[in-house]
Amino acid sequence: MAEVTVTRRMHFNAAHRVHNPALSDAENERLFGKCNNPNWHGHNYMLDVSVAGPIEERTGYVMDLGALKAIVQREVIDHVDHRNMNLEVGFMRDIIPTAENIVVACWRVLEPRVAPARLARLVLWETPNNYVEYDGR
Amino acid sequence: MAEVTVTRRMHFNAAHRVHNPALSDAENERLFGKCNNPNWHGHNYMLDVSVAGPIEERTGYVMDLGALKAIVQREVIDHVDHRNMNLEVGFMRDIIPTAENIVVACWRVLEPRVAPARLARLVLWETPNNYVEYDGR
Amino acid sequence: MAEVTVTRRMHFNAAHRVHNPALSDAENERLFGKCNNPNWHGHNYMLDVSVAGPIEERTGYVMDLGALKAIVQREVIDHVDHRNMNLEVGFMRDIIPTAENIVVACWRVLEPRVAPARLARLVLWETPNNYVEYDGR
Amino acid sequence: MAEVTVTRRMHFNAAHRVHNPALSDAENERLFGKCNNPNWHGHNYMLDVSVAGPIEERTGYVMDLGALKAIVQREVIDHVDHRNMNLEVGFMRDIIPTAENIVVACWRVLEPRVAPARLARLVLWETPNNYVEYDGR
Amino acid sequence: MAEVTVTRRMHFNAAHRVHNPALSDAENERLFGKCNNPNWHGHNYMLDVSVAGPIEERTGYVMDLGALKAIVQREVIDHVDHRNMNLEVGFMRDIIPTAENIVVACWRVLEPRVAPARLARLVLWETPNNYVEYDGR
Amino acid sequence: MAEVTVTRRMHFNAAHRVHNPALSDAENERLFGKCNNPNWHGHNYMLDVSVAGPIEERTGYVMDLGALKAIVQREVIDHVDHRNMNLEVGFMRDIIPTAENIVVACWRVLEPRVAPARLARLVLWETPNNYVEYDGR
Numbered sequence: 001m002a003e004v005t006v007t008r009r010m011h012f013n014a015a016h017r018v019h020n021p022a023l024s025d026a027e028n029e030r031l032f033g034k035c036n037n038p039n040w041h042g043h044n045y046m047l048d049v050s051v052a053g054p055i056e057e058r059t060g061y062v063m064d065l066g067a068l069k070a071i072v073q074r075e076v077i078d079h080v081d082h083r084n085m086n087l088e089v090g091f092m093r094d095i096i097p098t099a100e101n102i103v104v105a106c107w108r109v110l111e112p113r114v115a116p117a118r119l120a121r122l123v124l125w126e127t128p129n130n131y132v133e134y135d136g137r
Numbered sequence: 138m139a140e141v142t143v144t145r146r147m148h149f150n151a152a153h154r155v156h157n158p159a160l161s162d163a164e165n166e167r168l169f170g171k172c173n174n175p176n177w178h179g180h181n182y183m184l185d186v187s188v189a190g191p192i193e194e195r196t197g198y199v200m201d202l203g204a205l206k207a208i209v210q211r212e213v214i215d216h217v218d219h220r221n222m223n224l225e226v227g228f229m230r231d232i233i234p235t236a237e238n239i240v241v242a243c244w245r246v247l248e249p250r251v252a253p254a255r256l257a258r259l260v261l262w263e264t265p266n267n268y269v270e271y272d273g274r
Numbered sequence: 275m276a277e278v279t280v281t282r283r284m285h286f287n288a289a290h291r292v293h294n295p296a297l298s299d300a301e302n303e304r305l306f307g308k309c310n311n312p313n314w315h316g317h318n319y320m321l322d323v324s325v326a327g328p329i330e331e332r333t334g335y336v337m338d339l340g341a342l343k344a345i346v347q348r349e350v351i352d353h354v355d356h357r358n359m360n361l362e363v364g365f366m367r368d369i370i371p372t373a374e375n376i377v378v379a380c381w382r383v384l385e386p387r388v389a390p391a392r393l394a395r396l397v398l399w400e401t402p403n404n405y406v407e408y409d410g411r
Numbered sequence: 412m413a414e415v416t417v418t419r420r421m422h423f424n425a426a427h428r429v430h431n432p433a434l435s436d437a438e439n440e441r442l443f444g445k446c447n448n449p450n451w452h453g454h455n456y457m458l459d460v461s462v463a464g465p466i467e468e469r470t471g472y473v474m475d476l477g478a479l480k481a482i483v484q485r486e487v488i489d490h491v492d493h494r495n496m497n498l499e500v501g502f503m504r505d506i507i508p509t510a511e512n513i514v515v516a517c518w519r520v521l522e523p524r525v526a527p528a529r530l531a532r533l534v535l536w537e538t539p540n541n542y543v544e545y546d547g548r
Numbered sequence: 549m550a551e552v553t554v555t556r557r558m559h560f561n562a563a564h565r566v567h568n569p570a571l572s573d574a575e576n577e578r579l580f581g582k583c584n585n586p587n588w589h590g591h592n593y594m595l596d597v598s599v600a601g602p603i604e605e606r607t608g609y610v611m612d613l614g615a616l617k618a619i620v621q622r623e624v625i626d627h628v629d630h631r632n633m634n635l636e637v638g639f640m641r642d643i644i645p646t647a648e649n650i651v652v653a654c655w656r657v658l659e660p661r662v663a664p665a666r667l668a669r670l671v672l673w674e675t676p677n678n679y680v681e682y683d684g685r
Numbered sequence: 686m687a688e689v690t691v692t693r694r695m696h697f698n699a700a701h702r703v704h705n706p707a708l709s710d711a712e713n714e715r716l717f718g719k720c721n722n723p724n725w726h727g728h729n730y731m732l733d734v735s736v737a738g739p740i741e742e743r744t745g746y747v748m749d750l751g752a753l754k755a756i757v758q759r760e761v762i763d764h765v766d767h768r769n770m771n772l773e774v775g776f777m778r779d780i781i782p783t784a785e786n787i788v789v790a791c792w793r794v795l796e797p798r799v800a801p802a803r804l805a806r807l808v809l810w811e812t813p814n815n816y817v818e819y820d821g822r
Contacts, residue, residue, distance in 0.1 A: 003274060004237045009266040013538065015426040015451035020743060031744055033751070039495035040426035042453005044538050055241070058157060059168055060233035065267055066170070084450035096745035100689045104740070127424065127455050129694040130750055137688060140822060141785045146814040150401065152289040152314035176358035177289035179316005181401050192789070195705060196716055197781035202815055203718070221313035264287065264318050277548060278511045283540040294606060305607055307614070329515070332431060333442055334507035339541055340444070370608035374552045378603070403557040404613055411551060414685060415648045420677040466652070469568060470579055471644035476678055477581070561812065563700040563725035587769035588700035590727005592812050632724035675698065675729050 005120050006062045007050040008069050012077050015042040016085035016097040040084065043126050045102075047076070049110065052120035063117040075109050099124050099132040107134055142257050143199045144187040145206050149214050152179040153222035153234040177221065180263050182239075184213070186247065189257035200254040212246050236261050236269040244271055279394050280336045281324040282343050286351050289316040290359035290371040314358065317400050319376075321350070323384065326394035337391040349383050373398050373406040381408055416531050417473045418461040419480050423488050426453040427496035427508040451495065454537050456513075458487070460521065463531035474528040486520050510535050510543040518545055553668050554610045555598040556617050560625050563590040564633035564645040588632065591674050593650075595624070597658065600668035611665040623657050647672050647680040655682055690805050691747045692735040693754050697762050700727040701770035701782040725769065728811050730787075732761070734795065737805035748802040760794050784809050784817040792819055 018035040019028050028036045035041070049072050053062045079089050085097035091109050095101045103124040111119045125131040155172040156165050165173045172178070186209050190199045216226050222234035228246050232238045240261040248256045262268040292309040293302050302310045309315070323346050327336045353363050359371035365383050369375045377398040385393045399405040429446040430439050439447045446452070460483050464473045490500050496508035502520050506512045514535040522530045536542040566583040567576050576584045583589070597620050601610045627637050633645035639657050643649045651672040659667045673679040703720040704713050713721045720726070734757050738747045764774050770782035776794050780786045788809040796804045810816040 002241050002271065004240060004269055004271050006237060006269045007267060011539070013452050013454055015453040018745065020745070023743070031749075034493035037493050037495070037499075039498050040451050040453065041424050041493040041495070042426040042451065043424055044455045055235075055237045058160070060155065060157070060235035060238045062237055062269075064168075082445035082448050082452040084448070084452070087450050088448075098740075098745035100691060100740045100747055101745045103689060104687050128422070131692050132747075133690045133692070134687065139789050139819065141788060142818045143785060144816050144818075148402070150315050150317055152316040171356035174356050174358070174362075176361050177314050177316065178287050178356040178358070179289040179314065180287055181318045192783075192785045195708070197703065197705070197783035197786045199785055199817075201716075219308035219311050219315040221311070221315070224313050265285070276515050276545065278514060279544045280511060281542050281544075292608065294608070297606070305612075329509075329511045332434070334429065334431070334509035334512045336511055336543075338442075372603075372608035374554060374603045374610055375608045377552060378550050404555060406552055406554045406610075408550065408552050413652050413682065415651060415680055415682050417648060417680045418678060466646075466648045469571070471566065471568070471646035471649045473648055473680075475579075559813070561726050561728055563727040582767035585767050585769070585773075587772050588725050588727065589698050589767040589769070590700040590725065591698055592729045630719035630722050630726040632722070632726070635724050676696070 001054045003052055003054055004062050005050050005052040006065060006068075007048050007121075008065050008072065010047045010049065010069070010072050010077055012045050012047070012081035013042065014045060014080050014083050014085050015040040017041070018096060018098055019086065020096055040086075045080075046125040046131075047072070047106065048121075048123040048125075050119075050121040050123075051114050051117035053117045063114070068114065068117075071113050072110065075113055076106055099126045099130070103132050103134045107136055111136065138191045140189055140191055141199050142187050142189040143202060143205075144185050144258075145202050145209065147184045147186065147206070147209050147214055149182050149184070149218035150179065151182060151217050151220050151222050152177040154178070155233060155235055156223070157233050182217075183262040183268075184209070184243065185258075185260040185262075187256075187258040187260075188251050188254035190254045200251070205251065205254075208250050209247065212250055213243055236263045236267070240269050240271045244273055248273065275328045277326055277328055278336050279324050279326040280339060280342075281322050281395075282339050282346065284321045284323065284343070284346050284351055286319050286321070286355035287316065288319060288354050288357050288359050289314040291315070292370060292372055293360070294370055314360075319354075320399040321346070321380065322395075322397040322399075324393075324395040324397075325388050325391040327391045337388070342388065342391075345387050346384065349387055350380055373400045373404070377406050377408045381410055385410065412465045414463055414465055415473050416461050416463040417476060417479075418459050418532075419476050419483065421458045421460065421480070421483050421488055423456050423458070423492035424453065425456060425491050425494050425496050426451040428452070429507060429509055430497065431507055451497075456491075457536040457542075458483070458517065459532075459534040459536075461530075461532040461534075462525050462528035464528045474525070479525065479528075482524050483521065486524055487517055510537045510541070514543050514545045518547055522547065549602045551600055551602055552610050553598050553600040554613060554616075555596050555669075556613050556620065558595045558597065558617070558620050558625055560593050560595070560629035561590065562593060562628050562631050562633050563588040565589070566644060566646055567634065568644055588634075593628075594673040594679075595620070595654065596669075596671040596673075598667070598669040598671075599662050599665035601665045611662070616662065616665075619661050620658065623661055624654055647674045647678070651680050651682045655684055659684065686739045688737055688739055689747050690735050690737040691750060691753075692733050692806075693750050693757065695732045695734065695754070695757050695762055697730050697732070697766035698727065699730060699765050699768050699770050700725040702726070703781060703783055704771065705781050725771075730765075731810040731816075732757070732791065733806075733808040733810075735804075735806040735808075736799050736802040738802045748799070753799065753802075756798050757795065760798055761791055784811045784815070788817050788819045792821055796821065 018032040123133040155169040260270040292306040397407040429443040534544045566580040671681045703717040806820045808818040
């Protein structure tokens with residue numbers, strides 16, 4: 001039976017600072033450069049949430065994208081949009097807010113909530129020239 | 138021997154209505170909401186057609202993209218562009234025209250026609266914020 | 275005093291048919307070709323709404339873009355999104371729904387409602403390769 | 412003699428908070444909502460810098476775009492990229508960092524520095540769905 | 549009577565070299581740097597052709613965009629696509645092929661051919677980060 | 686342990702000609718059409734370089750994207766930007782410069798240089814409507 005992957009693209013704006021509190025300021029500065037600015041900087045993030053599964057015969061859908069959007073809005077976007085990723089996001093507590101760590105944290109939040117569809121891939125764009133992706137492995 | 142995937146992006150505009158004729162109007166309305174509008178709505182669809190294979194030494198091509206474009210134009214675009222997906226498309230007869238069902242139907246049309254290249258993936262964008270993909274499995 | 279133009283981009287999907295009911299079917303077919311398909315086709319429209327004015331000292335805004343978005347949503351998008359532009363849109367009654375006519379009709383709807391800001395320009399994209407613009411003159 | 416407008420697109424990432432220090436916290440919250448978050452948020456800004464003038468016969472250029480890029484980089488981007496627009500940018504001191512105010516401040520910085528070309532227009536995108544423009548009037 | 553501007557976006561790929569044959573090689577190298585490479589380089593150009601006029605009551609069009617596309621294809625694109633802008637394009641003979649000079653040359657070709665519509669603006673993108681525009685003045 | 690893929694998007698402009706010197710001119714013309722133009726044509730290429738690996742606990746990075754950018758700039762972009770792909774690029778010597786062959790050649794250049802990260806995928810866009818991808822298999 002055909003398995004199709006469907007994706008909903010979501011957007012949020014946030015401030016962050018790439019900083020490891022276990023390291024000295026000098027080491028942070030050396031490792032992260034301008035991304036370590038103590039006064040923060042920020043991005044327009046774009047998150048592509050993909051779920052996979054068979055097509056339901058009754059609806060022609062793998063999953064209602066309106067329902068998927070509502071889940072991602074409630075579980076992720078409402079927590080990060082117009083927020084500070086280092087200070088204000090419960091699921092990012094004690095995690096350096098690099099794009100890599102954000103995408104894995106989003107996976108942990110979303111993976112149990114999209115059933116019976118299967119979370120297949122997350123792609124997070126941090127700028128128009130760099131993005132990260134994670135498929136749970 | 139290196140296997141490369143090459144993609145040609147195609148565009149079409151169409152009207153559709155997400156509707157299951159086996160269900161009541163009330164059930165259709167409940168399941169599909171505004172997408173069930175009996176007066177139709179429509180989209181600018183974007184279809185990425187990917188074929189994979191070894192690079193031919195003589196041409197440096199996996200497949201001539203002009204030839205691929207001509208196949209997709211003749212077998213898919215000419216049938217759906219400026220058309221009603223529910224009423225006028227032979228390969229969509231009796232299929233609810235969700236993006237998921239359209240992409241699988243396009244696969245069935247294109248898969249036998251791109252040989253000796255191998256159809257590797259179809260991605261269908263329905264709006265700038267949602268797309269579906271299928272790889273034949 | 276500086277006058278700045280601020281723009282909010284909005285999206286809607288709709289079905290339409292380019293058809294002049296005052297002309298014969300043959301004449302419509304000749305003039306509009308595939309855009310005259312009696313079974314409709316459709317587009318993902320993108321509408322850029324621009325207002326101009328001085329910057330308010332208290333807010334740093336020409337106009338609160340959240341308020342502008344709410345006006346455009348209520349006055350335009352809610353009437354056209356997932357709709358048939360020929361059959362279902364009050365402000366398009368008896369108007370051939372070309373992009374040109376749609377953009378002028380949107381102007382007439384929005385111009386009186388954005389005061390005290392001044393509606394400066396509307397740009398309507400019908401496909402990724404064509405768009406129209408109107409500035410009220 | 413033909414006058415042509417040439418544009419160089421530049422990018423920067425920054426944190427900001429829409430906040431008027433002359434108003435109470437409650438009034439700021441009422442006016443600016445989530446954009447007033449005291450912990451900041453941020454954007455990937457895109458700035459289109461346009462200069463106009465006749466085409467130099469010797470070069471075929473209105474202005475060497477490499478030179479224009481260097482001016483914008485030195486005078487604007489180096490001051491705002493990976494910075495906090497409220498706290499760290501000299502030319503934004505005591506200015507509420509809305510897109511409107513940022514674009515006018517950039518104009519004041521750039522206008523005297525692009526001579527003998529004439530600064531013709533600045534467009535600043537704050538998100539993929541909103542932008543502001545200013546032409547010095 | 550309302551005047552609307554309608555735009556058709558066109559694409560072409562070409563090779564060029566920014567070079568003034570009246571100057572020495574050293575002077576060319578100093579003025580144009582890597583753009584002066586004698587072995588050429590190239591671009592995917594994007595040309596937005598805008599015409600303005602009143603909306604025809606019979607059609608709802610300022611001008612049939614299919615007709616506009618055909619004119620631009622025949623008069624410009626067929627001459628420049630997959631061509632060398634310095635060597636092979638009649639309307640660029642003895643003109644340094646900067647974006648500024650190309651856009652003015654396209655104006656001269658197109659302006660007499662779009663009547664009774666009025667050519668209102670040409671925008672030529674040379675890369676995703678730079679473009680030029682010309683309105684005939 | 687989570688493996689994440691991180692991507693850096695890079696840009697270059699180049700001239701090329703699709704031509705197999707082992708074949709006759711007539712055969713080249715038949716196989717490659719306008720892409721065989723002896724006077725060259727060119728493109729704005731976009732190259733997405735993806736590396737995969739576990740997230741380093743100390744940095745939250747799979748690999749510092751600034752370091753990845755510097756490697757791709759030095760090993761690829763500096764060799765191809767504003768160049769002729771047939772005549773001037775060491776790693777393309779005796780290779781027909783189709784997108785397929787370019788992407789495989791870039792892989793051979795980059796794969797040994799990104800260790801200890803693992804080169805996971807290269808995507809090369811030749812125009813806005815076609816791209817190729819390679820993952821080393």
